[in-house]
Amino acid sequence: MIRVKALTKEFKNGKQTLTVLKNINLEIEDGDVFGIIGMSGAGKSTLVRCINLLERPTKGIIEIDGVDITRKSRKELLLLRKNIGMIFQNFNLLMQKNVRKNIAFGLEITRLKDFKVTSIPQKDFNRLSYFDKRKIKKEEINRRVDELLELVDLKEKENYYPAKLSGGQRQRVAIARALATKPSVLLCDEATSALDSMTTDSILRLLKKINEETKVTIILITHEMNVVQKICNKVVVLDKAEIAASGVTDEVFNNNSTEIVKRLLGGAEA
Numbered sequence: 600m601i602r603v604k605a606l607t608k609e610f611k612n613g614k615q616t617l618t619v620l621k622n623i624n625l626e627i628e629d630g631d632v633f634g635i636i637g638m639s640g641a642g643k644s645t646l647v648r649c650i651n652l653l654e655r656p657t658k659g660i661i662e663i664d665g666v667d668i669t670r671k672s673r674k675e676l677l678l679l680r681k682n683i684g685m686i687f688q689n690f691n692l693l694m695q696k697n698v699r700k701n702i703a704f705g706l707e708i709t710r711l712k713d714f715k716v717t718s719i720p721q722k723d724f725n726r727l728s729y730f731d732k733r734k735i736k737k738e739e740i741n742r743r744v745d746e747l748l749e750l751v752d753l754k755e756k757e758n759y760y761p762a763k764l765s766g767g768q769r770q771r772v773a774i775a776r777a778l779a780t781k782p783s784v785l786l787c788d789e790a791t792s793a794l795d796s797m798t799t800d801s802i803l804r805l806l807k808k809i810n811e812e813t814k815v816t817i818i819l820i821t822h823e824m825n826v827v828q829k830i831c832n833k834v835v836v837l838d839k840a841e842i843a844a845s846g847v848t849d850e851v852f853n854n855n856s857t858e859i860v861k862r863l864l865g866g867a868e869a
């Protein structure tokens with residue numbers, strides 16, 4: 600479970616202080632497909648960067664599985680971050696590597712020595728994924744990549760380079776790569792924003808299938824209502840640094856009392 604308590608994030612620019620997140624409280628349960636939606640500049644990416652340990656909150660607590668990550672050292676954060684996979688709007692694939700090598704990449708760079716230098720308590724370490732705990736043998740990497748190619752339905756494209764793939768296929772590769780080390784959370788930052796509506800639907804169906812089969816928690820940031828309505832069981836609506844509405848997706852959008860929810864719904868109908 601991910602618990603965000605009274606999170607505030609400020610950026611300082613000279614004498615000016617910009618409050619980008621103000622008193623954010625939310626709970627993401629294991630296995631949720633959790634949507635974070637809001638207009639541009641609402642603070643979505645900053646919230647995710649805090650959850651992904653890339654930004655330190657100014658105030659507040661972020662707990663992952665009961666561990667307060669805001670108190671961890673940089674080294675410990677690097678290790679904990681291995682438990683979170685990420686996919687992006689622009690896929691971020693390695694253009695010089697084929698599909699198989701892109702998927703294997705995260706497994707190949709995982710080394711046992713990474714885990715000897717940390718002072719992380721054993722109980723936290725035990726929560727990390729199986730693949731993080733030791734150097735991975737080549738056959739094991741190949742077996743895992745085969746599994747992932749199957750999962751994202753790209754077996755016949757394993758030797759293709761990203762330049763020869765469609766946008767949807769590239770995102771499938773990115774999903775497989777993000778899941779390779781069996782993280783317990785998958786963060787999707789505008790993952791379908793560059794795709795047409797049919798391809799978006801197929802990626803959303805894939806994410807839903809993965810969520811059901813592997814129980815990975817999915818956090819999905821988007822400005823698109825349709826995306827949230829199609830796969831998120833819960834949603835938080837951010838507006839100007841604050842939570843404008845949150846809860847079970849259907850309830851939040853059926854009870855469209857806040858101005859921002861009406862605007863987001865308007866956008867979906869347009």
Ligand SMILES: Nc1ncnc2c1ncn2[C@@H]1O[C@H](COP(=O)(O)OP(=O)(O)OP(=O)(O)O)[C@@H](O)[C@H]1O
Pocket residue numbers: 610611617619637638639640641642643644645646822
């Ligand atoms: N490192 C930073 N320093 C200063 N201001 C920042 C920084 N990062 C983000 N901001 C500001 O915080 C606000 C929220 O940005 P954020 O990227 O979180 O919004 P967003 O909802 O993800 O927007 P978009 O949908 O356009 O990506 C913006 O006004 C942005 O300029």
